[in-house]
Amino acid sequence: MSDAIGYPAQFRVDDDKVRRYLLDPKHEDGGAKCAFLLSVGFTLDDPVTLMTALIEHPTPQTLVRAYAVLHGLRYHFEGPMRCPGGISAQVRTVWQIDARPGLHPARFITLKPLRKTRVGF
Known part of the structure; x- marks a missing residue:
């Protein structure tokens, strides 16, 4: 990770992004992710x-990549995500801080399953 890119102070997950993307089995891009999450x-x-699980996923220890993009800064986090029933899912989450005036939380962009582990927290 580049030292020039700081760590986000806050993270935000939009309700619409979860309901109409990650938890929509008919979504063109989110359907497979929905199946995984189910x-x-x-x-x-x-x-x-x-x-809640998405907001808890990013930590300084799970940050694997931070880089500038055309419209801001993007962050990749990889590691376990707490799931219902004590399951831990290995995922990558991607977040972005948009380049605009003022302070803004990193907003959730997407999730990618890495592998599933049955380990309690």
Whole structure:
């Protein structure tokens, strides 16, 4: 990670991004992610639990890449994500701080499953 890129002070997950992308089995890009998330215990009718897990995922220890993009700064985090029922799913989450005046939280962009592990927290 480049020392010139700082660590985000806050993270934000939009409700619409979860409901209409990650938890939509018919979404062109999110459908496979939805199937994965359902397989590790998340449900279509409880987006708040998934949103909480996503917000808890990024830590300084799981940050694997930070870089500038055309419209801001992008961050990749890899490691376990807490799932319902004590399952830990290995995922990459991608976040972005948009380049605009003022301070803004890193917003959730996407999730990629890496592998599933049955380990309790």
